[in-house]
Amino acid sequence: MITTIIFLTSLITFGSKWIIVDDDLMKIIPNDVQSKIEWDKITNEFGNVDLMFIAFGRDGYSIFNEKAFSDLWDVTQSLENISNVDEIISLSNINRIDNVDDFIEVTNLQNSKFLYPDEIESIHNYLKKNSQVSKRLLSKNNNYTSIILKPKANVNYSDLVKEVLNITKNKLSDWEVYYSGVPYTTGLAPKLIQNDVQSLMKIGIIIMSFILLLNLRNFYAVGLVFTVIIFSLLSMMGFMGWVVFLTSSEKFYFTLLNSSMPILVLTIANSDGVHVMTKFFKELRKLKDKDKAIQSTMDALVLPIFITSLTTVAAFCTLIWAPLNPLTGYGLSIGFGIIWAWILSITLLPSLISLINWNIHSNAIKNKSILEKLTSKFSFYITNYPKYILTFGIILVLIAGTGIQFVKVDVNYKTFFKTGTSIRESMEFIDNEMAGSLNIVFRIEDEIKEPFVLKEMEKIQKFSELDSNVTLSISIVDVIKQLHRSVMNDDPNYETIPEQRVEVNNLFTMYSLSGESDDFSALVDYNYNVAIITALMKSVSTDQIYFFVKNMEEYIKNNISKDLNVTITGMLVAFRDLVNLIVESSLISIISAIFMIFLISLFFFKSFYWAILSILPLTSAVILNFGLMGLFGVKLSHVTAILSSIIIGVGVDFAVHYISIFRYKIKRGTKLETISKDVVNDVGYPIILDAGSNMAFGALLFSSFVPVQYIGGLMVFAMFSTSIGTLTILAASAEIFKKYLNK
DSSP states (O other), rough: HHHHHHHHHHHHHHGGOOOBBBGGGGSOTTTTSSSHHHHHHHHHHHHHOOEEEEEEETTTTTSSSSHHHHHHHHHHHHHOOTTEEEEEOOTTTTTEEEEEEEEEEEEEOSSSSSSSHHHHEEEEEEEOOOOOOOOOOOHHHHHEEEEEEOOTOOOOHHHHHHHHHHHHHTTTTTEEEEEEEEHHHHHHHHHHHHHHHHHHHHHHHHHHHHHHHHHHHHHHHHHHHHHHHHHHHHHHHHHHHHHHHHHOOGGGGGOOGGHHHHHHHHHHHHHHHHHHHHHHHHHHHOOOOHHHHHHHHHHHHHHHHHHHHHHHHHHHHHHSSSSSHHHHHHHHHHHHHHHHHHIIIIHHHHHHHHHHHOOTOOOOOOOHHHHHHHHHHEEEEEHHHHHHHHHHHHHHHHHGGGGGGGOBBOOOGGGGGGGGHHHHHHHHHHHHHHSEEEEEEEEEOOOTSSSHHHHHHHHHHHHHHHTTTEEEEEEEHHHHHHHHHHHTTOOOOGGGGOSSSHHHHHHHHHHHHTTTTTTTTBBOOTSEEEEEEEEOOOOOHHHHHHHHHHHHHHHHHHOOTTTTTTEEEEEHHHHHHHHHHHHHHHHHHHHHHHHHHHHHHHHHHOOOHHHHHHHHHHHHHHHHHHHHHTTTTBOTTTTTGHHHHHHHHHHHHHHHHHHHHHHHHHHHTTTTTTHHHIIIIIIHHHHHHHHHHHHGGGGGGGOSBBBHHHHHHHHHHHHHHHHHIIIIHHHHHHHTTTHHHHO
């Protein structure tokens, strides 16, 4: 048996070599969501519209100097050579447009790596006259300059960021350097979070080991529990890899959403191991025979472990109906890990227990632990004051439940990072000093060269810039106005859109005499039938995104010609849709999971009363969880939303174990007068030990990443609420209604 299980576990684990880590946030959004449809359309027409920003300079030191332009030249050329980069925009490679003998002359703003002072002064003067360019690439006080990187579509941002950082750290080592933008945060954050979580998880596992050892008081026992945990975790990761290898399904890619998976499986696998080991020690203390103790333990626990595994798997499998794509792989992969933990608990664990020569007279087996003694005292209050305990629990749930109305959803990436971290400071610097780090894109479909269409586009730009979070907007309109001004002897009064289409055509014709035909490919398509407006923005909250998009949609509907086909998209708009999907996913997951658990409990326990009681603790815990999130201002994000799965996963375990032991003792003839006391004495200790050991992952509270802190805090709370809920609300209810439950 042992050899077979180890071989199968190794075979499944082998699949982990095919796990693919994916940082593309847009893949979270279903393909039928309008913002995703428009995003894909723009990507096909104009390439990737996500931008990465690199700012460098030195506080109190003007960027207009020979050293800065020399380094800018080097880093720009190096970045252009990255295979995953579509375009680099910086002062060293943009064009300048001048009037020479009444003709438009297009030249490079920076002609060579090394510049003379008068050449730098010429660049400075040109930028003074062209505020649209300077606002885009210079800081407010000219101490820093920005490099804008446009990645190719569908590239791995993690690989891209790694290459960019290698270049900038080498080429810009003498300067202060700041980074921002969706490609940067989504490319760098998963690795940072992974490293952070791994280090804190190690601390959590050490604390968990200490708590288990303190109570089980036997190294072999703790080692056996961790064998189940590690094998389950490895099997889950292997399963994900095998599915990717066999189906190539992107739903099983490892994304930021999956970061809580190891904690979940570790928690549930720990529960199975703890229940088996504590029950075995109790039976060995009583029967004085190892084989009989193993037999008695498995007789009592095979059914509850099976039911808890089945209900938990069913709860996670309901995620296949969630609207967020990766949650299908998330739910099924965790489900497999739970199934394997169940198999290990009823096969490998008893087999390993039987191989060990347990000392019946050892302190671990002969005497109760401190936690076990405390649990025994707790049973007295359940038996004697069930109504008071139940009333207190209900009042607590109702009070906490009032906080649900204050729960807010926020997917602002900047707030994911703790204040003072380098990535947060970089994002804040580019938001405050440069042109911002995010963007929204307007797609315009019409005859773009028509002055009327261009003026409508200008109206959209001007209205978007009224929002305090928008720093500037960019479109082909700005180019046409600049060309018009240049032709008219650089007169600022002519920085306008010409009145006739023929004049617009003439401007492009004059430009083509010295400029390249594809210079405007990022702004308008080849036939001038589709154009985009890019509004650069600071990092904003979900509410601000929603407000901005709603305002723009209303303005376009009421003030822009119906002949223009205008759509709004971009990562920020996708975030807006992600908000609704997060709430929808949470509701679907919670409601369907509770319903499935109710049906399974009804089938196995064959009692409507027991089925209701089985979902009572976890329903109360879910209300407490979201209520306290609202009261304490914990934001619901695409990471924290799925934490309801933790509550459901562990909550049903505790409830089913309590109910199973209650029914088991009734069948064995335990008197109703002492039933609750006996059940709490039997199952209360493993429940509290399981919850207490898993609370060790409160170490995640010290993470640099706010959602991970929330995971740590909610992990502790989930353990507390579900275990105490089982031993108060469920236990008190069972004591009060035990006459009906005995039928």
